[in-house]
Each structure stands twice: as C-alpha cells, then as structure tokens.
Amino acid sequence: xxxxxxxxxxxxxxxxxxxxxxxxxxxxxxxxxxxxxxxxxxxxxxxxxxxxxxxxxxxxxxxxxxxxxxxxxxxxxxxxxxxxxxxxxxxxxxxxxxxxxxxxxxxxxxxxxxxxxxxxxxxxxxxxxxxxxxxxxxxxxxxxxxxxxxxxxxxxxxxxx
Numbered sequence: 001x002x003x004x005x006x007x008x009x010x011x012x013x014x015x016x017x018x019x020x021x022x023x024x025x026x027x028x029x030x031x032x033x034x035x036x037x038x039x040x041x042x043x044x045x046x047x048x049x050x051x052x053x054x055x056x057x058x059x060x061x062x063x064x065x066x067x068x069x070x071x072x073x074x075x076x077x078x079x080x081x082x083x084x085x086x087x088x089x090x091x092x093x094x095x096x097x098x099x100x101x102x103x104x105x106x107x108x109x110x111x112x113x114x115x116x117x118x119x120x121x122x123x124x125x126x127x128x129x130x131x132x133x134x135x136x137x138x139x140x141x142x143x144x145x146x147x148x149x150x151x152x153x154x155x156x157x158x159x160x161x
Contacts, residue, residue, distance in 0.1 A: 051147035052125060055140055060128075067124045075120060085110050 056064055085106050092103035129137060 051144060051151055055144035055147045057140075057143075060136075060140075064125070064128055067128055068121060071120050071124050072117075075117075081109075081113070085113075 053061065053064065089103060089106045089110075092099060092106060095102065129140065132140065
C-alpha cells in the first residue's frame, strides 16, 4: 500500500475514532451530569440531536437523568475496557509499521460499546414513557412535535445559508 493512501486511511480512522468518542461522551455526559436544557442555558443553537429529551418537562428530565444514571451505573463493567481500548488505539497509532487492522479492531469494539450504551438509553426512555399517564404522554407528544418543528426550521435555515 502506498504511503499517501496509508496516511489518508490513518486520518480517516482517527476521525472515526473521534466521532465515536464524541457520541459516547455526549450520551455519557448527559447520563452522568444531565445539564440544563432551557433556552437561556443552551443559547441560540442548542443540542439539535436531543428533541426527545428536550421535549420532556423539567421534572421528567430530572427523573430521566436519574434513570439514565442508574442504568449507566448498572452497566459500568465496561470502564476498564474503555481505557484499555484507548491505550490499544494509541499503541496502534504509534506502531511501525502501521497495522490498520489493529486500529480498526479497536474502533469496532468502541463502536459496539457505544451502540450498546445508545440502545440502553433508548430502553430507559421507552420504559420511562411507558410509565406516563395517557395525558402526560399526549402532552409529551405535543412538545416533541414542537421540538421537531423547531429543528426543521433550523435545518431549513442552514440549508438556505
């Protein structure tokens, strides 16, 4: 494989790793520390990937954070694996000659773990919504619809810029 192609592939793998880590960080950060989601705290832009969470009432958001934290604590057995995989990624990046399959293996493990956490978050959310009264669920559906409309407008504005 030529040197130019190897560098491009290495860069692509590093970007992929960064995106996976950003996703895990966003989910983990929300689960662990939550955060304010009112207009004043998030400013003009806001996290556009979270309409399901932003549509919850303030009290429900706090309850959801607690449920996500409990779920995260219940599945914390992967902590050692997380740091172990980061170290394996660093070792793969430093290796000469570069072994792209070693780095790909690490990235795939990290992606699988991120997907499991994401699915765990979905499970918590579905359980949470299942325990709402029909009236609360209808109000939540309306707020979610409003969030989607806002997102649609924001993305439409970005498409026109």
